[in-house]
Amino acid sequence: MTPPHRRVSLFLVERYLPIVDLDELAVTVASAARVCDDQRKAGAMLRYLHSTYVPGDETCFCVFEAESAHAVSVLNVDIDFRIDRISPAVSLHTAPEPSPVTRPRPVDNPRKKLP
Numbered sequence: 001m002t003p004p005h006r007r008v009s010l011f012l013v014e015r016y017l018p019i020v021d022l023d024e025l026a027v028t029v030a031s032a033a034r035v036c037d038d039q040r041k042a043g044a045m046l047r048y049l050h051s052t053y054v055p056g057d058e059t060c061f062c063v064f065e066a067e068s069a070h071a072v073s074v075l076n077v078d079i080d081f082r083i084d085r086i087s088p089a090v091s092l093h094t095a096p097e098p099s100p101v102t103r104p105r106p107v108d109n110p111r112k113k114l115p
Helices: 022-041 069-078
Strands: 009-016 046-054 059-066 085-089
Touching: 009 069, 022 046, 022 059, 022 069, 046 069, 059 069, 069 085
Parallel strands: none
Antiparallel strands: 009 059, 009 085, 046 059
8 A cells, every 4th residue: 555645656668679579578577577566565666567569569568656757767777678768647447348247137117017
């Protein structure tokens, strides 16, 4: 839980990578997540959230939660992961469709006469 006096924000890291071996990229991203976990245990406000690689654009987007863009930059330099741009970000989520199990049952018509 984030202490009230320490605010965190989302940051999007963009990397322009030539078409890469996805297994190698996954190892590098896992390394970033491990380093973030280690730093969080030491009290840093830094968390890796997820990545998306777009092979057609040769672009990898990584999302971090941190106190500053500088903290995200330092992490990426430490793991030797290239950064082309870091931007403050906002995460937008839509609610998933309810599954058939959780859909509300139709309500009986109150005007319907009882037998």
